[in-house]
Amino acid sequence: MNKEIKNISVAVLAGGLGTRMKSEEPKALSALLENPLIFYTVEALINTRRAFNIYRGYKHRVIIGKIGIVIGHKGESVKNYILKEKRFKVKGVLFDFAEQEKYLGTGDAALKALDMFTPADDESSLLILPCDMPLIEAKTFEDLIKFHLDNENDLTVLSVKAENPYSYGRILKDKNGHVKEIVEENELANYPKNIGEIKEINSGVYVVKLNHLKRLIKKIKPDNLKKEYYFTDIVNIFFKNGLKTMCYTSFHRDEFIGVNSKSDLLDAQKALQKRVLRRLMENGANFISDDNVYIGYNVEIGKNTTIYPNVFISGNTHILNDVIVENGCVIKESFIAGKTAIKSYSILEEAFVMDGARIGPFARLRPGSLILEGGKIGNFVEVKKSIIGKNTKAAHLSYIGDALIGDGVNIGAGVITCNYDGVKKYKTIIEDGCFIGSDSQLVAPVKIGKNSYVGSGTTITKDVPEGSLAIARMPQRNIAGWAAKKMKQKKTKKQKQDGA
Known part of the structure; x- marks a missing residue:
């Protein structure tokens, strides 16, 4: 017809x-x-x-x-x-x-x-x-x-x-x-x-x-x-x-909320935010609270993903299924794959987090960060413009910038990739299976070969061949009687001050 x-x-x-x-x-x-x-x-x-x-x-x-x-x-x-x-x-x-x-x-x-x-x-x-x-x-x-x-x-x-x-x-x-x-x-x-x-x-x-x-x-x-x-x-x-x-x-x-003032704009935002949350929940997302979260209009959240209170998610962020985003997290323009956990007070910006990874608490992923499957970025770790391989861990207090890190690598506490010489930034490469000891500095450009070890407290300035142990630190000296001598000096100084 x-x-x-x-x-x-x-x-x-x-x-x-x-x-x-x-x-x-x-x-x-x-x-x-x-x-x-x-x-x-x-x-x-x-x-x-x-x-x-x-x-x-x-x-x-x-x-x-x-x-x-x-x-x-x-x-x-x-x-x-x-x-x-x-x-x-x-x-x-x-x-x-x-x-x-x-x-x-x-x-x-x-x-x-x-x-x-x-x-x-x-x-x-x-x-x-x-x-x-x-x-x-x-x-x-x-x-x-x-x-x-x-x-x-x-x-x-x-x-x-x-x-x-x-x-x-x-x-x-x-x-x-x-x-x-x-x-x-x-x-x-x-x-x-x-x-x-x-x-x-x-x-x-x-x-x-x-x-x-x-x-x-x-x-x-x-x-x-x-x-x-x-x-x-x-x-x-x-x-x-x-x-x-x-x-x-x-x-x-x-x-029918007309926007003629900043106050009207806030009223409209509150109403639209409720609508966004309702749409996401109808598609299977979970929200512990709908009063103290911010979810941008363009954000997509998958089924059985749980968003805790005080979370801010913005931009074209796409979060897949079975993800946990704990309280206090800020996520902007990022992709988060399934079965991952973003723990409390972590900040992600233009980052990619793949299946099964764990981020935080108190971690920061800056633009260009890619955390592959099973990767772990722990508390007070900052990653910038780097690829972190599968099942690689950086659990504590590290800075990883302009780096390519392979699979199964362990980054100890306090490790720093020294990527900037004041003029130009350089790349650090750590191949599969390496162990980087705590408090080490890797001065780029530098490459750590596959299955190598870097001893704690080492400053690396040259490439490390595959399967090697690299140690670059002052030899330890034990000075007998030094502590007693130091205490005697302190006691003498105090007596002089008391008598003055």
Whole structure:
């Protein structure tokens, strides 16, 4: 059966100054769980598009085409981000941009948005939304569009019931349930008192028939206290022109956190963090607490992996199955394979930890560190830009930098690879099966041959052949009677001081 095609265009309003954010960067690029605000809006739109492509049970074939973005303050940086973001490079998703040179209100932003749509788009409906409501999910957009199409509306407002409607526009309806007006908070004084008590509020998201919008948008006038062009006025304009205006009311109040200040941003982060944890737990991860962990939006955690309290995991970190991450750990941009343990207060950055390895407690893996299967990096050991072989151990108080260490090597306490001469860094190579005694220094460039031993306290400056024992330290001398002589000197000195 051939379904009727319904085209939906999109306009994202991202040109606001965001003065309450107290930042020079555009509000659209404000970081929320390590992604810009606008990322979540665009991701939800792309997921909505996918949902309509996959879903065959709906009576229409809905095609979400161009995503137009209205930019303003430092808009070029917003444009560059959108065009470079790899996750937005989806077949069939096209972006266009319009510039709002002066911020004259949301009505003016919507007027600028129309520049991105040609007469060929006039038969489509336009989804209009702000960039600063990052928690609205794809399912909500999907349901809103279906409601708009099923009811053959000319304009649909996405509304929500709020316990405290303060600062939001109130929805006014006629006796038939059609939306006749949206009253902004700062205009309530001009209306009867009961209007302020209305709990149904405007989300700032609309679906509107594009041809009617093009015809009527210039009727919006700055007849308000701020002397701005409010896009909310288009509702009353449509209503007075006999067009069908309705609300689709969402009951997911947690999705409607608008970000206009740093405080709002923190509220959104808390809500989004709960959502991230819920997704990871649904996929099999375990969290001992959900109140005092930070898990970035892009982090992936496998089944039966347990995350302790006070853990910070960020970036594109990928943790596989059956891993334990104990309290106080910080993990950034790292890969951790299965059945490993990251013990308390360890720090990993751009590191790779393979199956069955043990890290910490109080260990540090700096960028470029690769710990192979069964490796152990213990307390107060720092590894930088090094490969640690299978079943190799560095259990205590060592620094390993710019090193290639083979399998089955034992690194004693206090071992240091001296990799830097003040100008250039050099490589240390330790082959399979070596034993490096405690408190040894390996002055790079140097190579320790397979199955060799380095005696404790040795400073290695030359290569050690395979199967050798290397010792480089002063011979021990035992001086008889030295301690008694020293004590006599101390006693004499004290008597002189007491007599002075």
